[in-house]
């Protein structure tokens with residue numbers, strides 16, 4: 001185990017743009033590396049992304065391993081896995097972190113199997129114990145408990161949820177080392193990209209304001225009331241899971257343990273009870289406003305502002321008042 005040293009993160013990119021989770025990983029990775037007194041490195045695979053490499057240094061990396069090759073322009077699990085496995089075997093980091101995004105979730109387990117180590121998926125926090133082991137914290141049993149997991153093998157690998165870690169302030173004066181790596185070209189990975197579908201028009205994870213509805217809504221059409229408030233504030237509509245399961249709204253709107261983790265500046269929970277699974281996806285929002293007819297609903301325990309009332313009365317009133325005072329409210 002002693003031959004493994006340093007923290008390494010995977011920098012995810014799409015269309016040449018670094019995914020923000022990569023900066024969050026560097027933020028957490030930096031804290032851990034400083035605590036352990038080791039270097040923080042980062043691996044980036046892509047094509048013609050020279051400017052982005054520097055961004056990774058500005059956000060905390062000491063060293064970048066950059067695979068710059070046309071075969072790596074688009075994400076391909078097998079091609080990416082093969083090159084990262086080579087690097088992990090060469091560099092032997094003691095900790096390797098990826099985002100728990102679709103891409104990270106497909107890549108992480110394949111790398112872990114190839115280097116014969118364990119992987120803790122979907123972590124919401126990471127710590128280091130007195131012996132320098134990584135404590136990987138993730139919800140278990142439908143989010144009712146937080147499991148603290150240690151890995152006996154090396155590297156200790158985790159995927160980390162997007163929007164739960166803090167990225168560091170960008171520091172363009174930071175210096176780091178860029179190591180250009182020769183890519184192993186996997187001719188036939190078994191995947192051919194025929195066409196890229198556009199993701200759903202709503203990217204709830206990036207929204208600053210979310211107006212979410214739950215089973216307090218009586219029928220699918222009533223989401224219109226929430227849309228009015230969201231549109232007025234320049235936000236988007238979210239949902240608890242039961243309404244998504246009923247097909248009232250698309251899965252991309254779901255907030256919670258089995259949906260999206262969100263961290264907006266303002267989160268409205270309208271007719272949502274506040275189950276542990278829902279809270280797992282939104283409790284880190286800056287300001288939470290709960291509207292619920294039941295004063296004992298658990299959502300009020302996490303809410304900054306609670307309104308005990310019928311959403312069918314309260315939300316239109318908010319729309320009315322905010323509409324009349326929009327400039328004042330949004331300034």
Ligand SMILES: Cc1cc2nc3c(=O)[nH]c(=O)nc-3n(C[C@H](O)[C@H](O)[C@H](O)COP(=O)(O)OP(=O)(O)OC[C@H]3O[C@@H](n4cnc5c(N)ncnc54)[C@H](O)[C@@H]3O)c2cc1C
Nearest residue numbers: 214215216240241256257258259271272273277292293311
């Ligand atoms: C493995 C697993 C994963 C899960 N993942 C998720 C997840 O990702 N996201 C998620 O949300 N859930 C998830 N769930 C489901 C979760 O357990 C709850 O069932 C769900 O969150 C409840 O949704 P709700 O709050 O909309 O409904 P309810 O719990 O039924 O609450 C409805 C609330 O509306 C209030 N209400 C009723 N009428 C009005 C009105 N007119 N005005 C104002 N308030 C009103 C009621 O007082 C009540 O508090 C998961 C469950 C499991 C087992």
